[in-house]
Amino acid sequence: MSVVVPECCDDLKRERGRCLFNKEELTNILDGGPKLTEKRRRIEKMLINTPELFDDVSPDYLSHEDRYSNELRKATQLMTTLEKNGFTYNDAVTTGTGLWLLMDGNPLSLHISMFLDTIKGQSNPQQLQEWLPLAEKFKIIGTYAQTELGHGTFVRGLETTATYDSTTKEFVLHSPTITATKWWPGALGKTSNHAVVMAQLYLGGKCYGPHIFMVQLRDLETHRTLPGIVVGEIGPRLGMNSNDNGFLQFNHHRIPLTNMFMKHSQVTEDGKYVKPLHSKLSYGTMVQTRVGIVYHASRELSRALIIAIRYSAVRHQSEMVPGDPEPQILDYQTQQYKLLPHLASFFALRFSARALLEVFIGTSAGLGSGKMNMLPELHALSSGLKAVATNDAVKGTDICRLACGGHGYLSSSNLPRIYTAIAAGITYEGENTVLFLQVARYLIKSFRASSQGQTLPFSVSYLRVQPPSSHAPLMSDRGLVDALGAGVRWMVGEAERRLQQLVDSGHSPHAAWNACSVHLVQCADAHTRYYICEQFVDAVSKLGETVSSGVHEVLRQLCRLYILHRVIQTAGILLRCGAVDGKALTSIEEEECHLLATLRIQAVSIVDAIDIKDVFLKSTLGAWDGNVYQRIYEEAQKSPLNKSDVTQGYYQYLRPLMKANL
Numbered sequence: 001m002s003v004v005v006p007e008c009c010d011d012l013k014r015e016r017g018r019c020l021f022n023k024e025e026l027t028n029i030l031d032g033g034p035k036l037t038e039k040r041r042r043i044e045k046m047l048i049n050t051p052e053l054f055d056d057v058s059p060d061y062l063s064h065e066d067r068y069s070n071e072l073r074k075a076t077q078l079m080t081t082l083e084k085n086g087f088t089y090n091d092a093v094t095t096g097t098g099l100w101l102l103m104d105g106n107p108l109s110l111h112i113s114m115f116l117d118t119i120k121g122q123s124n125p126q127q128l129q130e131w132l133p134l135a136e137k138f139k140i141i142g143t144y145a146q147t148e149l150g151h152g153t154f155v156r157g158l159e160t161t162a163t164y165d166s167t168t169k170e171f172v173l174h175s176p177t178i179t180a181t182k183w184w185p186g187a188l189g190k191t192s193n194h195a196v197v198m199a200q201l202y203l204g205g206k207c208y209g210p211h212i213f214m215v216q217l218r219d220l221e222t223h224r225t226l227p228g229i230v231v232g233e234i235g236p237r238l239g240m241n242s243n244d245n246g247f248l249q250f251n252h253h254r255i256p257l258t259n260m261f262m263k264h265s266q267v268t269e270d271g272k273y274v275k276p277l278h279s280k281l282s283y284g285t286m287v288q289t290r291v292g293i294v295y296h297a298s299r300e301l302s303r304a305l306i307i308a309i310r311y312s313a314v315r316h317q318s319e320m321v322p323g324d325p326e327p328q329i330l331d332y333q334t335q336q337y338k339l340l341p342h343l344a345s346f347f348a349l350r351f352s353a354r355a356l357l358e359v360f361i362g363t364s365a366g367l368g369s370g371k372m373n374m375l376p377e378l379h380a381l382s383s384g385l386k387a388v389a390t391n392d393a394v395k396g397t398d399i400c401r402l403a404c405g406g407h408g409y410l411s412s413s414n415l416p417r418i419y420t421a422i423a424a425g426i427t428y429e430g431e432n433t434v435l436f437l438q439v440a441r442y443l444i445k446s447f448r449a450s451s452q453g454q455t456l457p458f459s460v461s462y463l464r465v466q467p468p469s470s471h472a473p474l475m476s477d478r479g480l481v482d483a484l485g486a487g488v489r490w491m492v493g494e495a496e497r498r499l500q501q502l503v504d505s506g507h508s509p510h511a512a513w514n515a516c517s518v519h520l521v522q523c524a525d526a527h528t529r530y531y532i533c534e535q536f537v538d539a540v541s542k543l544g545e546t547v548s549s550g551v552h553e554v555l556r557q558l559c560r561l562y563i564l565h566r567v568i569q570t571a572g573i574l575l576r577c578g579a580v581d582g583k584a585l586t587s588i589e590e591e592e593c594h595l596l597a598t599l600r601i602q603a604v605s606i607v608d609a610i611d612i613k614d615v616f617l618k619s620t621l622g623a624w625d626g627n628v629y630q631r632i633y634e635e636a637q638k639s640p641l642n643k644s645d646v647t648q649g650y651y652q653y654l655r656p657l658m659k660a661n662l
Ligand SMILES: CC(C)(COP(=O)(O)OP(=O)(O)OC[C@H]1O[C@@H](n2cnc3c(N)ncnc32)[C@H](O)[C@@H]1OP(=O)(O)O)[C@@H](O)C(=O)NCCC(=O)NCCSC(=O)/C=C/CCCCCCCCCCCCC(=O)O
Pocket: 093, 094, 095, 096, 109, 113, 144, 146, 147, 152, 153, 154, 155, 156, 186, 280, 283, 284, 286, 287, 289, 292, 293, 295, 296, 299, 375, 376, 379, 427, 428, 429, 430, 431, 434, 438, 441, 442, 445
């Protein structure tokens, strides 16, 4: 397949003619620099030149088994293509390209993410030396098996046991109940021959809580399930049905002592336990995956936005002025209001993902030298950002679908598949409400620590009891972000007051927590969004000195829109705490509408700059040339029902019904 850039339709030509900024420069910023853009394009070119990676037939038309096999075929082809060309799978993941080829549920995705990450992050040196080369070369293929039928969120409640037998120096893995069955892990059903398994560690009859074990599930030659193990696939799901999410039960299955991951905690041959430096270090793979999901969510949102914004420039509907030609639907203010705040969100999430990655890298480096103090901050930030990013990507993707009217409901628009894939992100890797409650716990602790005069970590330092007053004019970006911060401080203070009041009136702290949890989740959401605003303002102001004025102006407008939109969403709180008044809100609303019209002019060029090629968008509505109707029509011709004029169903059912004497 060669990259032919087709001539685009007149609407898109006109849109692109209005571009006042350097698209390539914006592309570089989004990629993280020109070198990364160049690397991404090299990977893309290589993938595009591998025709086996592209579907001839939509997975919708395949049987469940063929769908899985086809995706497995592409996944393995992708790995070998990357390897042959000197790239790692990580290169393809971190540029989005690999995932977009396989986002119907890549059966190797858990191997290259959580399985490898667990080996890298939880192994002692001997284990690393033994397992990493095997896993990197796909000599063993694995997944991350934690969730059970009975428990996903409450990791401490997992029921699978790993009981140490010091006579044989083995752990005995067992699923004592039906609810102990591992349930959900991606690629567990049929693909993986190994799994990292989270199980309750038992030594001398005492439970030491969840620990991670490397477990071989299948024979490496025959791929048959090993004795003592039952494994299978869990059946169809809302999306990603080309994956083989699986179940797993153990019946007193034995593994060697050395198969417990021992970087952080250890079990000695005589069954003694050595504690980790921090009790949650074994949750590290989850934290790392949450960091990745923030990027992933922003990428999926951007695909939906490219599709919906290009389509909105091509689609003409109704009369804005009676008798005039039908306008592009992007000219309707309501359409701009649907799409452009989400476009701003995409940029905000992209900059925040980058900031989070830096915190992750810094914290990981600290852990290496025994410094645990950044861990709570990383946990709170990664939990909050994972939750906001996936919530916003899911909402934004669905709005993009709705903004495309009926055609957004077509599979060939690719919006349903993008939506169902990212919708899982709200649940997996920590259900979002649960993650927000973790953030809230951190906020309340920080607020209380500040009342006792303690210094707060950077992401919550604005919560200190007596913050310096903002000197920025209210209507400046900084002034509005400070107002949002004041709103969060007020919310957290209010939550703390309500918690205390409940405790003072005789409730237990846990009952008080539950009675305030709706408000606490709102605090966590507002805090995370404040952090995102800060990162966006910060990134744009830092870029200010280095980028051309056209690009800077577009980024400034997007950042402004993000902040204004957020202030309007939070109006109730900001009015209650006196951070803004009604007059300010009216002018903010007016400014937002004005900004929508300004950003509309270059909206197509902005999404062009995200630079996702048609083969990765996979959409009849979003292609670069805007040739929407022809593509929709051609896709419909591929329906198996169109292979014959009269289907079997007619002879089997319709005709007998028509002939029956009813
Ligand atoms: C946190 C829980 C909810 C509670 O845990 P529990 O043990 O019960 O906690 P407590 O004892 O109550 O203690 C709470 C204290 O512990 C602290 N804590 C908790 N967690 C951590 C942590 N991780 N680190 C540090 N500290 C932590 C907490 O702050 C409390 O401290 P304190 O007492 O207040 O001081 C927990 O149970 C939990 O985490 N539950 C969620 C379970 C979960 O997440 N499961 C995930 C299963 S795996 C899964 O779902 C996999 C899905 C498939 C993912 C596929 C990914 C595909 C996307 C690919 C991404 C690609 C990257 C692309 C990159 C790019 O594009 O560039």
